[in-house]
Amino acid sequence: MDLLSGIALGLDVAITGEALLFCLIGVSVGMFIGVLPGIGPLAAVAMTLPITYHLEPMSALIMLAGIFYGAQYGGSTASILLNLPGTSTTAVTALDGYPMAKQGRAGVALFITTITSFVGGCFAIVLVMSFAPALGKMALKFSSAEYFSIMLLGLVAAATMSLGSPVKGLISVVAGLLLSTVGMDPTSGTIRYTFGILELQDGLNLVAMAMGLFGVAEILKNAGKPRDLAPQKVRLRELMPTKQDMKETWKPTVRGSIIGSFVGILPGAGPTLAAFLAYAFEKRVSRTPEKFGRGAIEGISAPEAANNASTQAAFIPTLSLGIPGDAGMAVLLGAMMIHGITPRPEFFTTNADLFWGLVVSFWIGNLMLLVLNIPLIGFWVRILTVPQRLLFPAILFFICIGVYSVNNSPFDVMTVIVFGIVGYLMNAYGYPPAPMLMGFILGPMLEQHFRRALLFSRGDITTFIDRPISAAFLVLTVLLVASIAIPGYLARRRTRLAED
């Protein structure tokens, strides 16, 4: 199916009263949750997933995707006004956004981030439309060896490209993979790691785990911490950027969109990396790098364009290969599976209406966010002033009831508690919990493809390097590990030499 007829089909699906309504609900809820400090897109999707159980798969997907990218939009508000990024993704925006706000240019900063987010998102949507089906077609030729190798690349990327120690990231992934083996092994029917607990036979519940690791753990991190919440004031007439601002913005926006899209397509690399790369790149090409960190407008437009572009572009590997770009996308993928939709290469032909409908809804959703955002900036700012002590008990309630309602299972809520503690400790010790979730979601597929690939090759391990595409993914994986291990090793050696 070519691009235009695809879009036409998508418009048919996405412009119905029901689809528009759920798109609007999705982006508004996402925006709302994203604005709340400390809660990112991942927790937003996990928290609202149970509400979508009773919807048609199409409506549910449109809504969940809307929540996902809506939360990405909303996250920058708290960063700019409070210097309190909801997630690491928007931490970059705070670097220059907050200084801008302190200079009385909060309105301009919010306006610019909204526009650049929109541009970045739209740019990437065009890429999704043109490349996802093509990649899907290519992936039809993938055998288990290719799938194993690309998933390995994605997991290693997720582990090593997150901020902090790569070894800790890898531990997180491996722990997630181990957790995914809990329950019945689909090949042999053997029950693994259930410790005699009946509820564990079907494996751990993804929603419960995600809510524990990201919802409860975040609340535990912030609860009881006194903090001064006085957002910078924003007046509507201060929103309009000057001509000079616009001139300084458009090029970084384009560059940010390109960087973000590229990063988004890579499995395992999410919006955080995109935002950091775009920021670093702008700082390097800028003629006035000293302005960065003191309210440079390029310092907010490039990363905002990049993180939204990567959020949208991450749908390319997710929809065509079933391999999520980051943990947030992984939860979204889990949500699709719960709704009985398993993204795979055939998705584009067997579920063409679903794919095109979803992608066109991204566009509509982005447009809604633009329209919602700018006139309502005052409203979003007011949400920030709601004291945290009133918000988090309500969020905890949503987590409890949401998880409970998946299977009407008290056991799942206990799982939330356990993973709340796990996530809290991991955060405290500098172990990123997101790769664990990636490992957990990809684990069963990874094991299946690994076993199948070696079954087909009759135990010949070289099957992974004999097949050119698989070999390419493995080479990338090795390069990635080397690019992280070698500079660190050299630096350590140098300091040791200097000390001696």
Next chain:
Amino acid sequence: MKRPEHNRQEIAAGLVWAAIGLAAIFIAGDYAFGTIVRMGPGFVPIALGVLLVGLGLVAAWQGRLAERIKLDLRFRPFAIIMGGIIVWVLLVDRAGFVISTFALVAIVSQAEREITMLETVLLAAGVTLVGYLIFIRGIGIPIAVFGS
């Protein structure tokens, strides 16, 4: 340059992961290992366990010189929040939605010291009401409103 003293917390964290890996290997010993052509259910878990042991030891080794982390573990909010969720789980099947939810919100809101009694009651009542409207009335989750 003075060498920093060993960072016990980082080392301990690495060793804990290694211990988890060992336990995983030990338990998976009961599952059929199989051959490389026909892997049994024990193959992948054992391989992952070995990886975890290795990585845990590397983390401990690297952590010995890492900068000391300031652990931000506050017991009070932690206990209150976990306690609140446990109370909700225990009550929801026995006392129903209203009582369990009211109790949950009333308990967990105490994690913040500044909250007043009035705020607690209003918040608990408000969340219970909104939750009832959305989840029981709206979505129709099968939970008894009162009692089991």
